[in-house]
Amino acid sequence: MCSPLKYNYPLMFKIITKxxxxxxxxxxxxxxxxxxxxxxxxxxxxxxAVKAVTQQQVKDIGAxxxxxxxxxxxxxxxxxxxxxxxxxxKFIGWDGPILTDSGGYQVFSLAKLRKISDEGVTFNSHIxxxxxxxxxxxxxxxxSIFGSDIMMPLDECVAYPSTKAxxxxxxxxTTKWAKRSxxxxxxxxxxxxxxGCEMGGELFGIVQGGMFKxxxxxxxxxxxxxxxxxxxxxxxxVGEPKGLMLEMLEVSADNLEYEKPKHLMGVxxxxxxxxxxxxxxxxxxxxxxxxxxxHGAFLTGKGKQIIRNSKFASDFTPLDKDCDCYxxxxxxxxxxxxxxxxKEILPLTLxxxxxxxxxxxxxxxxxxxxxxxxx
Amino acid sequence: MCSPLKYNYPLMFKIITKxxxxxxxxxxxxxxxxxxxxxxxxxxxxxxAVKAVTQQQVKDIGAxxxxxxxxxxxxxxxxxxxxxxxxxxKFIGWDGPILTDSGGYQVFSLAKLRKISDEGVTFNSHIxxxxxxxxxxxxxxxxSIFGSDIMMPLDECVAYPSTKAxxxxxxxxTTKWAKRSxxxxxxxxxxxxxxGCEMGGELFGIVQGGMFKxxxxxxxxxxxxxxxxxxxxxxxxVGEPKGLMLEMLEVSADNLEYEKPKHLMGVxxxxxxxxxxxxxxxxxxxxxxxxxxxHGAFLTGKGKQIIRNSKFASDFTPLDKDCDCYxxxxxxxxxxxxxxxxKEILPLTLxxxxxxxxxxxxxxxxxxxxxxxxx
Numbered sequence: 001m002c003s004p005l006k007y008n009y010p011l012m013f014k015i016i017t018k019x020x021x022x023x024x025x026x027x028x029x030x031x032x033x034x035x036x037x038x039x040x041x042x043x044x045x046x047x048x049a050v051k052a053v054t055q056q057q058v059k060d061i062g063a064x065x066x067x068x069x070x071x072x073x074x075x076x077x078x079x080x081x082x083x084x085x086x087x088x089x090k091f092i093g094w095d096g097p098i099l100t101d102s103g104g105y106q107v108f109s110l111a112k113l114r115k116i117s118d119e120g121v122t123f124n125s126h127i128x129x130x131x132x133x134x135x136x137x138x139x140x141x142x143x144s145i146f147g148s149d150i151m152m153p154l155d156e157c158v159a160y161p162s163t164k165a166x167x168x169x170x171x172x173x174t175t176k177w178a179k180r181s182x183x184x185x186x187x188x189x190x191x192x193x194x195x196g197c198e199m200g201g202e203l204f205g206i207v208q209g210g211m212f213k214x215x216x217x218x219x220x221x222x223x224x225x226x227x228x229x230x231x232x233x234x235x236x237x238v239g240e241p242k243g244l245m246l247e248m249l250e251v252s253a254d255n256l257e258y259e260k261p262k263h264l265m266g267v268x269x270x271x272x273x274x275x276x277x278x279x280x281x282x283x284x285x286x287x288x289x290x291x292x293x294x295h296g297a298f299l300t301g302k303g304k305q306i307i308r309n310s311k312f313a314s315d316f317t318p319l320d321k322d323c324d325c326y327x328x329x330x331x332x333x334x335x336x337x338x339x340x341x342x343k344e345i346l347p348l349t350l351x352x353x354x355x356x357x358x359x360x361x362x363x364x365x366x367x368x369x370x371x372x373x374x375x
Numbered sequence: 376m377c378s379p380l381k382y383n384y385p386l387m388f389k390i391i392t393k394x395x396x397x398x399x400x401x402x403x404x405x406x407x408x409x410x411x412x413x414x415x416x417x418x419x420x421x422x423x424a425v426k427a428v429t430q431q432q433v434k435d436i437g438a439x440x441x442x443x444x445x446x447x448x449x450x451x452x453x454x455x456x457x458x459x460x461x462x463x464x465k466f467i468g469w470d471g472p473i474l475t476d477s478g479g480y481q482v483f484s485l486a487k488l489r490k491i492s493d494e495g496v497t498f499n500s501h502i503x504x505x506x507x508x509x510x511x512x513x514x515x516x517x518x519s520i521f522g523s524d525i526m527m528p529l530d531e532c533v534a535y536p537s538t539k540a541x542x543x544x545x546x547x548x549t550t551k552w553a554k555r556s557x558x559x560x561x562x563x564x565x566x567x568x569x570x571g572c573e574m575g576g577e578l579f580g581i582v583q584g585g586m587f588k589x590x591x592x593x594x595x596x597x598x599x600x601x602x603x604x605x606x607x608x609x610x611x612x613v614g615e616p617k618g619l620m621l622e623m624l625e626v627s628a629d630n631l632e633y634e635k636p637k638h639l640m641g642v643x644x645x646x647x648x649x650x651x652x653x654x655x656x657x658x659x660x661x662x663x664x665x666x667x668x669x670h671g672a673f674l675t676g677k678g679k680q681i682i683r684n685s686k687f688a689s690d691f692t693p694l695d696k697d698c699d700c701y702x703x704x705x706x707x708x709x710x711x712x713x714x715x716x717x718k719e720i721l722p723l724t725l726x727x728x729x730x731x732x733x734x735x736x737x738x739x740x741x742x743x744x745x746x747x748x749x750x
Contacts, residue, residue, distance in 0.1 A: 052720040077713040084689050085709060093705045314459050330468045338452040345427040345720060
């Protein structure tokens with residue numbers, strides 16, 4: 001059983017403008033569910049919903065793609081329900097592109113009693129303690145059932161700091177798993193194409209290598225060898241200094257084809273995004289804008305502000321006077337502060353809308369600047 | 376200081392269709408901020424926000440008026456902030472009509488150490504324990520600062536069950552307070568009109584009388600004597616049997632002018648609304664639809680349903696197949712159940728939208744039925 005064939009092109013990435021000043025570029029990434037203007041930010045919908053906002057509000061903010069977490073959705077509601085619903089897009093009521101991660105990062109950060117071997121990862125669910133085995137093949141299978149536009153293979157991300165031996169081991173395993181993931185994806189494609197089914201999305205390769213330049217280079221070369229249509233750069237923004245992150249980012253990106261789309265996984269502080277686009281990064285995702293909002297912080301041109309601050313009690317200006325979001329066009333800091341202190345739900349929604357729109361406007365500005373040769 | 380005069384008509388209520396079968400009627404209630412089709416349901420925005428939804432979503436649901444709580448807004452953020460904002464409409468970003476209650480009911484149900492005398496009510500805030508005195512004059516002053524389209528005078532609501540002596544005392548006090556409220560309102564009007572200011576909204580009278588027919592009649596007659604432009608019927612749906620409520624409602628309504636608008640305060644179960652319109656009730660408010668949503672219950676033509684119920688795990692139909700709300704048009708029970716169990720915020724928003732729209736559709740149907748002589 002599969003959805004009938006609706007399109008027969010693979011993921012397509014077209015670079016529209018190359019910066020004369022850096023590796024930054026403006027592009028268009030075509031996926032089965034729509035085209036994304038890059039560099040792009042992907043709001044995170046961990047459990048199949050961007051927290052505190054509706055799908056309509058996510059669209060209104062200008063988001064063209066969202067990221068969902070394979071680990072969370074695999075455990076709850078489970079692939080049976082999502083398969084029955086007709087895939088993840090239908091299940092969550094989002095008809096735009098979806099990127100799903102591999103779940104590997106969450107296994108390492110959330111699951112209990114995890115055990116890693118060449119076969120895959122065994123772990124106990126953080127929800128009910130149930131035991132699971134995720135292999136590279138299984139992870140591709142899950143994301144194929146989801147119908148994700150962009151899938152990520154299982155990888156191993158080392159903690160920071162790590163020894164070189166640990167980082168090397170993770171590079172070796174990540175490459176092995178990438179090969180198995182690709183084989184599984186190719187096998188799925190062959191099966192689907194023979195049945196006249198939708199081809200589904202594409203699988204990216206992931207570069208690891210800890211904080212070691214030579215390992216980053218080696219990982220990038222090995223993954224590049226496998227000829228994925230795009231790449232994730234993983235294992236960064238895990239606690240290391242900014243300078244080190246950019247150094248690792250540079251060596252990772254430079255050893256991949258310039259022409260292919262690159263996703264800097266989990267990175268989303270405005271200042272990091274501004275730097276990373278210069279190294280040719282096209283996709284970003286991060287929970288920071290949405291999480292900050294729920295904790296009462298909003299982003300402005302002058303930095304992060306805390307809504308509880310008593311100076312906002314009679315401040316009848318918008319969260320950010322330069323912002324065009326629903327929250328800024330209709331409500332004041334004084335009102336949102338009042339609601340936040342009164343423990344209402346609405347201020348979380350309003351600040352989430354604003355923080356996401358803040359990042360979306362940043363992406364729009366960056367694309368403009370690249371087009372105008374300013375970055 | 377006041378807003379310039381923008382209109383010079385009082386509250387106007389026009390009965391469009393009278394039912395040939397009951398006292399039910401379809402009407403139009405014109406207020407400074409817009410016209411309301413009656414019978415109407417007012418979503419409750421206790422602290423200046425309808426819980427879990429945006430003002431835009433409240434509008435999209437079809438709500439033409441909301442109710443806010445004077446007690447809560449007086450305590451937090453306080454009248455100083457709301458005055459500085461330019462009134463309640465501007466503060467909360469809602470440009471439609473607002474009815475504010477007197478705060479009396481909340482003083483009796485929420486405040487600590489309350490003491491009632493002919494002067495007014497002394498109480499300690501449930502938020503910080505601070506001591507306050509609310510008099511009938513003060514309550515009108517607060518609502519005038521709010522700029523409410525419909526204001527309610529301070530009244531005394533007796534508990535259920537109560538002795539006849541207690542109920543009689545509350546009727547006497549409610550009438551005395553109604554007179555003082557009206558004088559305060561007239562005084563405010565004189566002042567404002569002399570200054571070329573907006574006239575503000577109108578003050579309703581409130582009928583009490585516990586569960587005693589003769590006291591209900593007496594209260595209605597005394598309040599009617601004061602010639603308010605509309606009435607609130609208070610002290611009902613406080614735990615009494617349905618039959619008794621309707622009996623008290625009937626004697627209250629029948630002793631007021633048929634032509635004036637009537638608000639059955641705090642009543643909002645669908646089955647109660649259907650009955651009450653037959654006695655000539657035009658306005659309803661209740662926290663039930665929004666509160667149920669946040670507790671995971673949604674309204675359908677077949678009664679209330681609990682979203683956690685495992686039978687919804689693979690139910691890919693909308694909350695209510697007959698509903699035209701955003702939640703029903705875009706999402707399934709299975710998805711909303713998943714999000715509710717995963718402790719997301721979105722399902723609270725979606726079920727609030729649905730439950731409110733369910734009541735709005737009920738009001739639309741009732742207006743149609745009255746027009747067609749079916750009620």
